[in-house]
Amino acid sequence: MTARPDASRSLRRALAALLIFVGIGGIAGGIGLVSDPSGAAVGMSTDALRGSPFPDYRVPGLVLLLVNGVGSIAAGVLALRRPRLGPRVGLAFGGVLIAWIAIQVAIIGLIHWLQPAYLGLGTLECVLALALLPVPTRPEDPAARARRPAALRLVLVLLGFLGLTALGGGIEMLVYPHGSPYVPAAWLDGLPLVDSWRVPGLILGGGLGLGSLLVGYGLLRRPRWRWLDGLERRTRHHGSWLGTMLLGAGLVAWIGVELVLIPERSAIEALYAAIGVALVLLPWAPSVRQHLEPRRS
Known part of the structure; x- marks a missing residue:
């Protein structure tokens, strides 16, 4: 393309x-x-x-x-x-x-x-x-078309890591809504509109956790989701392509809110911010764009 x-x-x-x-x-x-x-x-x-x-x-x-x-x-x-x-x-x-x-x-x-x-x-x-950057021509060989490019494999690893860790973090917030050793209750003092970790836990576990695993499945299997047909016609890529970028932007926004509202700093924040930026950028790699072009019926 x-x-x-x-x-x-x-x-x-x-x-x-x-x-x-x-x-x-x-x-x-x-x-x-x-x-x-x-x-x-x-x-x-x-x-x-x-x-x-x-x-x-x-x-x-x-x-x-x-x-x-x-x-x-x-x-x-x-x-x-x-x-x-x-x-x-x-x-x-x-x-x-x-x-x-x-x-x-x-x-x-x-x-x-x-x-x-x-x-x-x-x-x-x-x-x-x-x-x-130009997108390479789609190969005629079915085996070559099915082969996942290195950039896409990296995206899958990042989504898997983000999905599992965010899901775990979200579950911990829901199980211990008033604080735990990893998410102290004292941090709640700086958060507006909430008095427990339930809502942040739902966003982290449901949005970033389950969302990452769902998008990763979409990248891996490229299923036909008819409700995304209109979106795919507009983007000219499988729906998981845009989903990956939205998750990356959401992760960067999550880390930004943490930096503003939570007083303690950690190297883990830098790691997740880097993952977020990577998830925004990697879908634009020419090899990934070619691989995620909609399959012809």
């Missing part, structure tokens, strides 16, 4: 605009940090750098200026002028932006709404870039 030329042009322009927008922000932020390494000019303090290899913001500012700033603008120009090279460069810079935010949160913590916003922009850059 090849995207229509007008659709490809629109995607390419959107990718270029996004890269240039991020680049302008990177240049502005980088200049602010390099000109005032204390961070005061951009509302930051070197206290956040304790435990990091940097005494001030000069080096991070240079990286921000040159890579996420100038580099991102150059990538945006390439996305417009070099249709074949542009998506690959855009994918690389989207990955760099995701890594930049991940490293930033690991060192200084989640201190500003712009961090998750730019994580979303980096993810969107990767999605647009992957959508512009």
